Amino acid sequence: MRHFDELLEELRNKLLDMSAMVQTAIRESVSSLELSDESRAQSVLQGESDVNRMELDVDQLVTSLLALEQPVAGDLRFITAAGKINNNLERIxxxxxxxxxxxxxxxxxxxxxVRTDIAKLAEMAEAMVRMALDAFIRKDADDARAVLVSERAINDLRDVIFNDLIQQMKKDPKSVQACVDLMFAARNLERIADHATNIAEAVVFMVDGIDLRHHHVPVDV
Amino acid sequence: MRHFDELLEELRNKLLDMSAMVQTAIRESVSSLELSDESRAQSVLQGESDVNRMELDVDQLVTSLLALEQPVAGDLRFITAAGKINNNLERIxxxxxxxxxxxxxxxxxxxxxVRTDIAKLAEMAEAMVRMALDAFIRKDADDARAVLVSERAINDLRDVIFNDLIQQMKKDPKSVQACVDLMFAARNLERIADHATNIAEAVVFMVDGIDLRHHHVPVDV
Incomplete structure (x- = not known):
């Protein structure tokens, strides 16, 4: 089983590399937005193909492990979770x-x-991604569950930002294009948070064997 | 292997049921938008939990087939493709x-x-989903590849719609909220088309064993 363990270790390491790449991409894209820094935006665009290549690598490794090694129980859950985390990282x-x-x-x-709370939304989304990936590394289902409670706060803040931007567009037609850009940036951050939630759910499934999808305890009534 | 074949058949049938549900949801949501018909919107919202439940069912079946039956080669590719198609259908x-x-x-x-080409975009996105699912049912990689060429046309039409809406908002501040709603509706249709592309790629992988992701031949230069 030495070969199998080596492949598992390779899978784990590739996912860690990919996590680092994707977290850098989030940070750089948000800084670019906040500082109007085009060089940071360019570096994110240039890094896209590396992330895509990594996704294919990891997926191939997942398929090989499933096909050649026919893993069972805990290993199978780790490998399928790794596949899901991989796809979510690529989407992020x-x-x-x-x-x-x-x-x-x-x-x-x-x-x-245009004054908005996008910086705050970015911080929250980044924190969720970081927490979900830490939970994966430490195989900690409680930490993964802690990620899930942030969803509500993200949605509330998104609503505030959207309302601000809509008011701004009504007041000042010259700001429409900028407000639309910021609206989609906010929407992208919200979706990054969704993918962090998916990763956290995959970690809970990996550790506890419980499928939490579509079963969140609602925070409100 | 009788049991295994039965489970494969069950997997196929559940995916077909889910496809039908999701295609109905697209059609109803778009009709609701076009006809300002709230009852159709309501029926889509009420159907959501059925789609979610079905996704969990199918995923569990996929995991069981992988864990208990340890499939190889063509069956393995069918099962992993089914898992991906399932997740994409749920997102749709x-x-x-x-x-x-x-x-x-x-x-x-x-x-x-507000005059826009959203009806046309909806038609294109629906056709892509239908074609991708037909290709899956018939295990036809050529038909699946035909889905991929629509991506460019979808993006072009989305740009036209976005520009129309931005001009409209600049001209008439009272239209801002409606235009934002239409903009996000268009964005959702564009993403439905993206998921149809993902499904088509999963079909090509299932039939030919070739991973097309991130390797489209660009239509333009």
Whole structure:
């Protein structure tokens, strides 16, 4: 079983590399947005193909492990969770690319001062991704469950940001394009948080064998 | 192997049921949007939990087949493709729910006449989903590949719709909320098309064993 354990270790390491790449992409795309820094947006766009290549690598490794090694029980759950986490990380990478593109559009358009809580939303989404990946590394289902409670706060903040932007567009037609860009950036951050939730659910399934999807205890009534 | 074949057949049948449910949800949500018909939006919202339950069922079946039956080669590819198609169908169901919610918001807001090509975008996205699922049923990789070429046309039409809506918002501040709703509805349709692409890629992988993700031949230069 030495070969099998080595492949599992390789799978774990690749996912860690991919996690690091994707977290950098989020940070750079958000900084680009906040600082109107085009070079950061460019670096995110250039990194996209690396993330895509990594996704295919990991998926191939997952398929090989399933096909050649016919794992059972805990190993099977680890491998299927790794496959799901891999796909979610790739989607997070895509969303960081979308944010970088919105940042580029914002830089090109005449500057319009728009105050929103996007920085706060970005911080929350980044924290959720970090917590979900830490929970995966430490195989800690409680930490993974802790990620799930943030969903409500993310949605509330998104509503506040959307309302602010809609009011702004009504008041100042010149700000419409900038507000649309910020709205989609906020939407992308919300979806990054959704993928962090998916990763956390995959970790709970991996550790406890419980499928939490569509079964969150609602925070409100 | 009788038991195994029966489980495979059950997997296929559940996916077909889920496909039908999700296609109905798209059609109803788009009709609700086009006809300002709240009852259709409601029926989509009520159907969401059925789609979610079905996703869990199918995923459990996929995991059992992988764990208990240790399939190889073609069967393994069918089962992993079924898992991916399942997750994409559930996401399409979610996106139909989002469209239904945008429709409800549009109905609540004072009527603003906004002309866009959303009906056309909806038709294209629906056709892609239908073609991808037909290709899966018939295990036809060529038909699956035919789905992939629509991506460019979808993106072009989305750009036209977004531009129309942005111009409209600049011209008429009263239309902002309605235009934002339509913008997100269009974005949801675009993402439904993305999921149809994912399903088509899973079919190509299932039939030919070739992973097309991130390797589309670009239509433009």
């Amino acid at each position: 990478g895509d969303l960081a690319v979308n944010i970088a593109e919105r940042s580029e559009s914002l830089i090109q358009h005449p500057h319009v001062a | 169901g979610d996106l139909a729910v989002n469209i239904a919610e945008r429709s409800e918001s549009l109905i609540q807001h004072p009527h603003v006449a």
